[in-house]
Amino acid sequence: MDLIGSVAGAKIVQLGHRLTAGMTANGVAPPFAHALTCHFEHVTGQVPGQSPDIAGVSDMIALGNHTGTHIDSLAHIAFQGKLFDGTPIDGEGVQDNFYGIRMRHMEAFRPLVTRGVLIDLARWMGVDIIPRDFVLTPEKLDEACGALGVEIRKGDSVLLRTGFDTKYDDRDHFLTMPLPGPDPACARALVAKGIASTGSDTMPYEAAPGDEPLLVHAELIPKGGVFIFEMLDLRELAALNVTEFLFVALPLNIDGGTGSPVNPIAILV
Numbered sequence: 001m002d003l004i005g006s007v008a009g010a011k012i013v014q015l016g017h018r019l020t021a022g023m024t025a026n027g028v029a030p031p032f033a034h035a036l037t038c039h040f041e042h043v044t045g046q047v048p049g050q051s052p053d054i055a056g057v058s059d060m061i062a063l064g065n066h067t068g069t070h071i072d073s074l075a076h077i078a079f080q081g082k083l084f085d086g087t088p089i090d091g092e093g094v095q096d097n098f099y100g101i102r103m104r105h106m107e108a109f110r111p112l113v114t115r116g117v118l119i120d121l122a123r124w125m126g127v128d129i130i131p132r133d134f135v136l137t138p139e140k141l142d143e144a145c146g147a148l149g150v151e152i153r154k155g156d157s158v159l160l161r162t163g164f165d166t167k168y169d170d171r172d173h174f175l176t177m178p179l180p181g182p183d184p185a186c187a188r189a190l191v192a193k194g195i196a197s198t199g200s201d202t203m204p205y206e207a208a209p210g211d212e213p214l215l216v217h218a219e220l221i222p223k224g225g226v227f228i229f230e231m232l233d234l235r236e237l238a239a240l241n242v243t244e245f246l247f248v249a250l251p252l253n254i255d256g257g258t259g260s261p262v263n264p265i266a267i268l269v
Helices: 002-007 121-125 138-148 171-175 184-192 215-220 235-239
Strands: 011-014 033-038 058-062 070-072 112-120 157-161 197-200 227-230 244-249 259-261 265-268
Touching: 011 235, 112 121, 112 138, 112 235, 121 138, 121 157, 138 184, 157 235, 157 244, 184 215
Parallel strands: 112 157, 157 197, 197 227
Antiparallel strands: 011 265, 033 058, 070 227, 070 259, 112 244, 244 265
16 A cells, blocks of 8 residues: 555656657568458447447557567577577577577566666756767766766666667667667676666667677577566657656567567656
8 A cells, every 4th residue: 555655646757769650660660550340330240239329440550579678688689509498509499480589598578677777968068969970888877977977786777878769769760770779898797787678769879889799688688687668758758857767567478579669657756
């Protein structure tokens, strides 16, 4: 009851972009599609004896697991032929076209309810959008945290805002490289702090293409067991000028999934 009471008057901030036809998606992910499967005037699916005054409608969606705001699961990236739990990617039945990636010793997803911190790099630099070629090193991370009054603790979800969330609807601007983000040393520093997850408002999270493409993902996911969120919408959270909050993210429970669409929330109490 104390937990319920503590959040009764809380402000809830959604951190996921809206899913809509024609939305921005990276070149690898299938686009989002939405269609009505039953109209109000259709009788399909009506219960016998249903009043003509009552009508229902149904629809369907299709999208890639890495389309829009999403989480990268622990099955998304391998390092030296192994997943985070030690599963070899060339093992029998590990990769299946219909059943996805089968981790042998743990689940690829889990619900996240953690302390969240926002590191607003755009605010720190005094700009609306940070430069495309900006690379976040451990030294710059510490400098930004100090200036913004942010302390990263074990178990945190660390969210980085570059200002690119303001350009999400401008596909060319949002996806054109180079794109800013952490370098591998920064990823290792975050892992050393014991964080649970990290994410940003850009498509690739890491500085891309970078000197060693996807090494940041490798440092975080298969080497560190840290989940990555990409294409977050951090505009409202940044406008509230908050740095600490309760972070909640519930990935879809996709058996064998390498990622999941998600709409994380920040709870401000």
